[in-house]
Amino acid sequence: MAGILFIISAPSGSGKSTLVSELRKQVGGVEFAISWTTRPPRGSEEHGREYYFTTKEEFQRMLDEGVFLEHAQVFNDHFYGTARKSLQEARAAGHDLLLDIDVQGAAQVRAKMPEAVSIFVMPPNPRVLRTRLRNRSRAEGVVNEEEVYRRLNAASKEIENYREYGYILVNDILDRAVAQLEAIVLAERFYRNGEVIAYRSRRVLEVAAACLQSNSHERLKPVLEAFGIFGSTGQQQLNFNEDSDEEDSTVDEENPDDD
Ligand code: ADP
Numbered sequence: 001m002a003g004i005l006f007i008i009s010a011p012s013g014s015g016k017s018t019l020v021s022e023l024r025k026q027v028g029g030v031e032f033a034i035s036w037t038t039r040p041p042r043g044s045e046e047h048g049r050e051y052y053f054t055t056k057e058e059f060q061r062m063l064d065e066g067v068f069l070e071h072a073q074v075f076n077d078h079f080y081g082t083a084r085k086s087l088q089e090a091r092a093a094g095h096d097l098l099l100d101i102d103v104q105g106a107a108q109v110r111a112k113m114p115e116a117v118s119i120f121v122m123p124p125n126p127r128v129l130r131t132r133l134r135n136r137s138r139a140e141g142v143v144n145e146e147e148v149y150r151r152l153n154a155a156s157k158e159i160e161n162y163r164e165y166g167y168i169l170v171n172d173i174l175d176r177a178v179a180q181l182e183a184i185v186l187a188e189r190f191y192r193n194g195e196v197i198a199y200r201s202r203r204v205l206e207v208a209a210a211c212l213q214s215n216s217h218e219r220l221k222p223v224l225e226a227f228g229i230f231g232s233t234g235q236q237q238l239n240f241n242e243d244s245d246e247e248d249s250t251v252d253e254e255n256p257d258d259d
């Protein structure tokens with residue numbers, strides 16, 4: 001059975017890695033492509049687990065040798081790339097493959113493989129995103145405000161690309177977003193490979209369909225407005241009237257699995 005290629009993108013701090021790690025606990029058969037990066041490890045990250053860490057020189061050499069399926073310079077800073085080998089190995093094994101890549105890399109992959117399933121994860125609003133970026137920094141031992149704001153300012157630009165993606169998740173309540181991501185994977189397996197969904201199949205297909213970009217207009221309106229994108233003509237301005245962090249929720253208040 002042919003494996004499905006999933007691309008997942010999100011502004012940094014939206015919760016993409018958290019969602020992917022939850023998905024992999026709950027759904028078998030999804031390989032994760034470990035990217036190469038020139039950025040230094042963060043917190044407890046390990047070479048060969050989250051990323052393959054390398055130098056700019058080595059990355060350039062690999063690039064010249066055609067090692068990468070796609071690559072990008074993210075935040076005008078470090079380089080990131082997916083090795084072709086990841087895709088070849090997943091294909092040979094017939095496994096699904098998940099690429100966690102930025103909007104530039106996603107565009108490169110879509111151009112080569114239009115059949116890829118693309119998913120864009122949005123944070124609910126800029127203040128929640130700032131809270132998550134700060135919390136993550138705190139958990140890693142130091143809050144680098146400059147880095148937090150650099151990533152925050154890049155967020156609106158990245159969110160502008162949401163129209164290029166087939167599915168959109170708003171990662172507000174974690175359990176709900178995980179259930180939606182799981183539903184997308186199971187629904188795509190069902191439609192593309194005829195794979196049977198073991199439980200609550202109709203509900204799973206409905207949850208996935210609601211996440212299609214074409215069905216997400218109303219759901220996305222407040223998010224786009226909060227990021228100054230919807231209906232905006234000029235440069236976006238992220239406005240924080242007060243400096244307190246937003247309450248963030250990991251509580252499952254509205255579980256789509258509850259019939
Ligand atoms: P990304 O991979 O998109 O950069 P992370 O997965 O590292 O983001 O998440 C950033 C921070 O936000 C982490 O501290 C994570 O625990 C937290 N987080 C992720 N999703 C949620 C959520 N739905 N509610 C609250 N906190 C979340």
Ligand code: 5GP
Pocket residue numbers: 009010011012013035036039070071072074080081082100101102103104105106
């Ligand atoms: P971080 O430094 O927070 O881990 O990742 C920063 C950004 O780089 C995220 O948007 C992430 O998706 C992206 N990224 C990670 N690996 C790759 C990759 O292999 N290629 C591309 N194009 N982007 C990547």
